[in-house]
Amino acid sequence: MSLRVVLADDHLVLRQGVRALLERHGLEVVAEASDGRAAIEVARELEPDVAVLDIMMPLLNGIDAARQIVEACPHTQVVMLTALEQERLVTDAVRAGVRGFVLKTQAGEDLAQAIEQVSRGGFYVGAGVSQAVVEACRAAAAADHGRLTSRERQVVQLVAEGKSTKQVAALLAITPKTAEFHRARVMKKLNLHDVAGLVRYAIREGLIQP
Template sequence: MTVRVLVVDDHPLYREGLVTVLATLPDSEVVGEADNGEQAVRLAHELAPDVVLMDLHMPVLNGVDATRAITAADPGVAVLVLTMLDGDESVFAALRAGARGYLLKGADRAEIARALESVSQGQVVFSAGIAPRVLAYFSGGGSVTATPFPDLTDREREVLDLVARGLTNAEIARRLFVSDKTVRNHVSNVFAKLQVAGRAEAVARARDAGLGA
């Protein structure tokens, strides 16, 4: 059976290379390409691929939100994440959104081919470095929820979630019943701990981890 694949990645050179690799596989066919999550959702609806090969960190709509929208609209479409992000927050956010597999960029041709075939048949696939963490989670009965950004305090995580929802510092201050200065301090601490340059990058990281939904 030929697996029909929609390739989603915002880096043109990487996406083109991936399409070239997939073209060499005897049992796969690239039916479309997207460079952001919003386009991926639209093309998944229009093209009805077997598998969406999904990056996570993208403009317009991130890969986690795009995965959630695609799987909600058509559970028969398998989303296979292919990303550089290997943190627990990204892995579990993608799984909660409905992804059936999670590969890290750097996976070779054979690994990608096996993963495409597996997820198209309803199986679940993880890169070697990801699998032990997922197995540990489920062996514990799924009772321990992976906490996004464990270096943040609970209040800092709450502030980041509100930032990712699009609230201004003043709106966050009113929501949390604290001063604007307190919120600015929290936001500065969050940026430092996440090592991001500004609000837009922090929002992208937060949404990749499932915050701000």
Template sequence: MTVKVVLVDDHSVVRSGLRRLLESHKGIEIVAEAETGEAAYQVYGEIVPDVMLMDISMPGMGGLEAAKRILQRYPQAKIVIFSMHEAVSFASQALKTGVKGYVTKTGVAEDLVQAVLDVAKGRTFLSQDVAQKVALQTLIGESNPLQQLTSREFEVFRLLAEGKRVEEVADMLKISQKTVANYYTLIKQKLSVNSPVEMVRLAMKHGLIDAT
């Protein structure tokens, strides 16, 4: 049986590399590509692939938000998120959304193929580096305050912490500025942060943004 896959990444070079890698396995066929979360949502409905492989960081609606919307409309969707972020927070949010696989770009190429094949069969797949971090965090009982956030709050938090303005976040997530402001108030309460600086520090501590 051939696993039909849709690739979602905003870089055509990355998509062609992924296509070559995945199609080198005879059981995988790339049936479509998309370069934004919005396009991914539309393409999923038109094609209903076995697996959607999606980058987490894209302009506009990011991979997490797109995955959430797809899963709300098509609960049976099998989505693998692939990301340069090794932070546990990203993986945890993705899994909470209902994503079945999380692979880091720094991991081995075989991980991607394995993730697609496993998820197509209904299993969950995590890159080894992420799986170890998730297990370790659970083991030592380290509380991650970001776990309290819903996937939408997490996206708003991440974008604001990156330095985006309220109107930019509203535009990217296709929600009103008032809604973004309401989320900001909620996030500050949940995380006990009072200023943008504290928000950035927290995001850096949990690996959401680089400490550069």
């Protein structure tokens, strides 16, 4: 099944060109948006695999839109379209949860590769992007590894207590799909392969009683 993508940029011609390019690579563009607020709305509604955002958009910029999309749709990854003069914003974008950076001037093969890579949980830095961006992404990846979010810690505790995916979803008021995503991400972060390992981690971290 092809990856589902939301594309947000305030320039219609650029959106049309990028959409055609992505579709040639077998990716499905499920919605377009012309500003940051609209991007958040369609992401919440459609829960795409990847959201491609322009860093500068009206009503709400790409970085703040990315932050809200990541919070509302934890399984949606974000790729940022950027320009060389905007690289000072990269650290903020990484902190907001952006996992891929592609220069608009290189938005050809690079963008399709970025979408594929971030959808698998990796980081992607396109050709022509400076070493500073690479280092910011490396630092974020290192910090990301092994550090659980508050929601992930909640999931760990409930799973370690023996709750099923449906029970976890009901208790946290999220969908079973989102609950399963959190569980899988936790296992990957902690390099665990079974529930027994997760239980041992929860005991060690004081999340449950032994």
